[in-house]
Amino acid sequence: MDLPVIGNSVPKPAGGCSAGSCGSTAGQMNGLPDDVRRKVQDHPCYSEEAHHHFARMHAAVAPACNIQCHYCNRKYDCANESRPGVVSELLTPEQAVKKTLAVAAHIPQMSVLGIAGPGDPLANPERTFATFRMLAEKAPDIKLCVSTNGLALPAHVEELARHNIDHVTITINCVDPDVGAKIYPWIFWQNRRVFGREAAAILIEQQQQGLEMLVARGVLVKVNSVMIPGVNDEHLKEVSRIVKAKGAFLHNVMPLIAEAEHGTFYGVMGQRSPTPDELKTLQDACEGDMNMMRHCRQCRADAVGLLGEDRGAEFTLEKVAAMEIDHEAAMARRLELRAKVNAELEAKRARAHAPTVPAPQVVTLHRPAKTAQGRAVLMAVASKGQGVVNEHFGHAREFLIYEANEAGARLVGTRKTDLYCSGDDTCGDGESVLEKTIRALEGCEVVLCSRIGFEPWGKLEAAGIKPNGEHAMEPIEEAAMAVWREMLAAGKLAQPAPERKRA
Amino acid sequence: MALEIIESCVNCWACQPLCPNDAILAAAPPEYPVFRIEAEKCTECLGDHAKPQCAEICPIEGAIVNELAEPLNPPGSLTGIPPIRWAAVQAEIAAR
Ligand code: SF4
Ligand code: SF4
Numbered sequence: 001m002d003l004p005v006i007g008n009s010v011p012k013p014a015g016g017c018s019a020g021s022c023g024s025t026a027g028q029m030n031g032l033p034d035d036v037r038r039k040v041q042d043h044p045c046y047s048e049e050a051h052h053h054f055a056r057m058h059a060a061v062a063p064a065c066n067i068q069c070h071y072c073n074r075k076y077d078c079a080n081e082s083r084p085g086v087v088s089e090l091l092t093p094e095q096a097v098k099k100t101l102a103v104a105a106h107i108p109q110m111s112v113l114g115i116a117g118p119g120d121p122l123a124n125p126e127r128t129f130a131t132f133r134m135l136a137e138k139a140p141d142i143k144l145c146v147s148t149n150g151l152a153l154p155a156h157v158e159e160l161a162r163h164n165i166d167h168v169t170i171t172i173n174c175v176d177p178d179v180g181a182k183i184y185p186w187i188f189w190q191n192r193r194v195f196g197r198e199a200a201a202i203l204i205e206q207q208q209q210g211l212e213m214l215v216a217r218g219v220l221v222k223v224n225s226v227m228i229p230g231v232n233d234e235h236l237k238e239v240s241r242i243v244k245a246k247g248a249f250l251h252n253v254m255p256l257i258a259e260a261e262h263g264t265f266y267g268v269m270g271q272r273s274p275t276p277d278e279l280k281t282l283q284d285a286c287e288g289d290m291n292m293m294r295h296c297r298q299c300r301a302d303a304v305g306l307l308g309e310d311r312g313a314e315f316t317l318e319k320v321a322a323m324e325i326d327h328e329a330a331m332a333r334r335l336e337l338r339a340k341v342n343a344e345l346e347a348k349r350a351r352a353h354a355p356t357v358p359a360p361q362v363v364t365l366h367r368p369a370k371t372a373q374g375r376a377v378l379m380a381v382a383s384k385g386q387g388v389v390n391e392h393f394g395h396a397r398e399f400l401i402y403e404a405n406e407a408g409a410r411l412v413g414t415r416k417t418d419l420y421c422s423g424d425d426t427c428g429d430g431e432s433v434l435e436k437t438i439r440a441l442e443g444c445e446v447v448l449c450s451r452i453g454f455e456p457w458g459k460l461e462a463a464g465i466k467p468n469g470e471h472a473m474e475p476i477e478e479a480a481m482a483v484w485r486e487m488l489a490a491g492k493l494a495q496p497a498p499e500r501k502r503a
Numbered sequence: 504m505a506l507e508i509i510e511s512c513v514n515c516w517a518c519q520p521l522c523p524n525d526a527i528l529a530a531a532p533p534e535y536p537v538f539r540i541e542a543e544k545c546t547e548c549l550g551d552h553a554k555p556q557c558a559e560i561c562p563i564e565g566a567i568v569n570e571l572a573e574p575l576n577p578p579g580s581l582t583g584i585p586p587i588r589w590a591a592v593q594a595e596i597a598a599r
Contacts, residue, residue, distance in 0.1 A: 064517035065562065068581060074562040075513055090514075119515060126520075185583045188517075188560040191552050260592050268584050268592045 056112035057103055059096035061127045065119035066151050067187040067203060069173075070265035071226060071256055074118075090118070093130040095317055100135055102320045104142060105330035108337045116147035116169075122156050132163045141331055141338075143167065147224070151187055151203055153210025161217045168214055170207055170248075171224045174232050175239055177201040182231050185265070208246070215247035222250040227282055228266070229256070229274050240286040251286060255279045276415055276442050280401075283413065374493030376405035379480050380415070380441050380465075382449035389471050389479050393452035399441065402480045406488075409480035415440045438463045445497060446487075448479055504570060505545035506555055512537035512566045518557035523548060527557060 065074065091099065104110040113135060115121040121128040132144050145167035146160070153170065160168065174180045180200025187199040194202060214221050223243045225236050232239075240251050255274045258266035265271075274282070380399035382391035401413040417437040434456055441447065447465055450472035460467045471479035487493050505526075508518075512530075514537055519527045526544035530537050540557070547569075548555045558567045558575035564582065565574040578586040 063515045064520075064560075065515070066517075066560070068562055070583070073582075074515060119517070124516070186581065191521075191556060191559065192554050193559045260596060265582050265584055268589060 055107050055109040056114060057100060057110065058114045058116050059091055059100060059131060060118055061091050061093055061096045061131050062115055062117060062121045062124035063090050063119045064123045066123040067149050068185050070183055070185065071258060073263040075263060093127050093134060096131045097134040099315055099320050101138060101327060102323050102325060103315050104139055104334060105325045108333045112143045112145060114145045114147060120149050121146040122148045122152035125156060129159060129163060138327060139331060141334055150207030150210050154206055154213055157210060157213040161219060167220045169222045169224055170211060172207050172239055172243060173225050174235055175204055175242055176235060177204060179232050179235050180204055211243065211246050211248060221248045222252060223248045224252045224254060226256050227253050227274050227279060229272055229278065233282060236282060237285055253283050253286060280413055373406055374488040376403050377484055377487060378403055378444045379446040379448055380444040381476050383476060388473055388475055389448045390450050390473055393447065393449040393456055402476065404480045404484035409477045434459055441465055446483055504547050505542040506540055506547060506558060507568050508538050508540055508566060509568055510537055511563055513563055514538060515562065517560045521556035521560060523551035
């Protein structure tokens with residue numbers, strides 16, 4: 001059956017299929033101009049639709065950084081780490097290009113190479129641009145992007161535009177130097193280290209100027225923000241308004257990850273992370289004025305593969321050196337796959353646009369709008385990709401969070417199972433992985449997965465989360481709606497959501 | 504007069520391109536596990552910059568020292584973490 005596919009704006013119950021809000025599962029693309037939509041439609045980081053089908057990788061060629069953030073510790077480089085910006089293997093531009101070509105030959109979904117760290121790409125301009133130059137020669141079909149703190153951005157906008165880099169991510173955590181002084185202890189600026197509020201003011205000015213310059217040149221700009229409770233959480237609403245007004249096309253609010261073991265300022269000083277609920281509330285609040293991105297996985301900077309899936313271990317320098325690759329054939333395979341997937345996505349969009357039953361024109365006067373029959377339900381989905389329910393509960397390292405209501409199901413976020421720590425008082429010693437997972441799923445009433453073991457089944461139920469393995473291999477939105485309708489039929493959606501029980 | 508990089512350097516490359524005298528050598532393990540300053544080339548940036556550039560950008564407290572073995576960036580000066588707090592948290596982690 002064909003389900004309506006819902007965008008981020010509140011959908012109108014009948015008819016009302018405006019070009020901006022209909023026909024795309026990529027809710028955050030609502031209202032984007034057509035040229036922007038085209039640019040992002042097969043970009044796994046920017047298009048919710050595409051991230052099921054296309055892959056990206058990051059190459060760790062940029063070790064140096066020109067600022068210090070309180071959530072980062074430059075000393076840590078451990079293989080167990082999977083925080084953003086943490087990588088284990090620093091590459092020369094030559095090595096990075098070799099690795100990218102090898103990955104692109106083995107994973108034809110590979111469509112984006114990003115440079116994001118471990119330092120700042122624009123604090124290492126020679127290495128970053130050498131990588132892009134060499135790759136563009138050998139695999140011109142691969143998109144290029146950089147993710148920067150913005151300090152050196154105005155100085156490099158021209159060169160970015162020249163290298164045909166059409167996606168830039170700027171991490172903007174504040175637009176007020178007083179807030180910035182609590183996030184950035186120092187920057188390196190014009191041959192000296194600058195501290196505190198003065199440093200934050202310079203950084204903010206460079207970020208905003210860089211954003212404006214990129215937009216003026218037609219380069220897509222995404223803004224990332226780290227949500228730090230009590231520091232910038234309220235302030236991020238203003239950030240969202242301002243960056244959108246200046247032309248950023250996406251705003252991605254990520255939770256702070258801070259634990260004492262990481263050795264970061266926030267970790268050591270006991271700054272807590274936001275809870276999943278707090279994060280969602282802020283994302284909802286920003287959504288009114290911004291295209292928000294809900295499927296960000298805060299991936300490792302050298303992660304390889306589909307978002308959320310890390311195949312980096314298959315492509316170490318040693319293994320890459322031993323590979324024999326026919327680059328032309330590999331590129332042909334990529335182009336063929338991309339054409340196929342794009343055709344499928346187009347067909348899907350077209351189906352969603354064509355109403356199967358013409359909506360009758362009913363005019364009602366002075367009648368209150370029909371109230372929703374059932375409330376919205378949050379569901380956690382275990383998926384390996386392709387947009388279907390296809391992961392075993394116990395193997396899932398993250399869950400997609402869908403919100404289902406009578407208008408349809410839409411992705412509202414993702415939650416990690418292993419590294420998520422909300423740091424509240426229930427975070428004690430000896431907590432099992434399962435207990436952690438259950439805590440990460442706070443607020444969800446259902447878990448959709450391909451299979452689930454007996455023990456987790458019982459514990460999930462005890463915690464008020466209903467496991468469901470009946471929709472294995474079904475498209476996620478259809479599965480979520482089927483479950484929602486069952487709950488509705490069983491009369492479970494008339495009352496408010498039950499108070500969450502502790503496992 | 505010259506500065507020196509010691510073993511706590513994390514090989515982040517930040518200092519190397521800034522040196523006006525090309526005095527900084529990249530790590531070359533196993534022999535040289537971290538970055539080095541060639542003492543005979545280092546002028547502590549006198550005449551070129553108001554502050555020694557390597558020490559101005561280095562993110563690691565204590566990694567660059569002067570001839571008296573004093574760190575140019577002492578503990579707490581870059582991260583803002585009071586050394587007492589750092590020690591207490593490390594002890595707590597070790598005791599877990
Ligand atoms: S102090 Fe100046 S001259 Fe000496 S190594 Fe550092 S940057 Fe080079
Ligand atoms: S900046 Fe500091 S940590 Fe980085 S390479 Fe130079 S001495 Fe080592």
